[in-house]
Amino acid sequence: MNKQFWLSKWATNDIGFHEGVANAMLMKHFNQLCQPSTIFVPLCGKTVDIIWLMKQGVHVIGVELSETAIQQLFHTLKIHPAVTPIEQFKHYKGPLIDIFVGDIFDLTPKQFPRIDAVYDRASMVALPKETRIHYAAHLHRLTNNAKQLLISFEYPEKTLNGPPFSVTESEINTLYDPHYHITHCDKSTMMVNTTPMDQNVFILNPK
């Protein structure tokens, strides 16, 4: 998926992945992250989950390609952000929130603040298979192997042309097992058009 694909999704408001309410699995399993002070939300879009996390008193660090998404997020938050350029990024800052607008693969561990945990919903499924290998390794390096609450989707592959791509449990294990103990802690099924899609929830604890 190239950047233009996602930017045009946001430009045309074609954002079926956006949930209008906080994710039920986040609310149910957040306590497994053991009260993080700071959480990283990769490929964050304008997810309402960020607002829910901030209401828990958690400082949210996000990264997102689309500036439109982040402007809309701050509008919903009713926060007037300080916006500064930092290398390839625009940094949007407010109380309890820092968002890097740009490509996650351009973020370096040096630029990246210390975080306690990662909340990843629907990032893996946004990326093609070959990119997911780099993504998992990059996330591990960037976050210094912080624990993760990971929500991903799996469906019979031939029924849809992604994104969302189907990501199997076996792939999650292959990508993350070198550095994490992986627990598949929950699952629910939803219909996307006529395709049944499993929402899988994993907790990744550093080895």
Ligand SMILES: C[S@@+](CC[C@H](N)C(=O)[O-])C[C@H]1O[C@@H](n2cnc3c(N)ncnc32)[C@H](O)[C@@H]1O
């Ligand atoms: C499937 S959406 C999920 C958004 C959010 N996590 C949610 O739950 O609503 C994927 C998001 O990743 C963003 N994105 C895609 N590739 C990216 C990249 N390389 N760096 C940063 N953001 C990216 C897209 O613009 C899109 O908002």
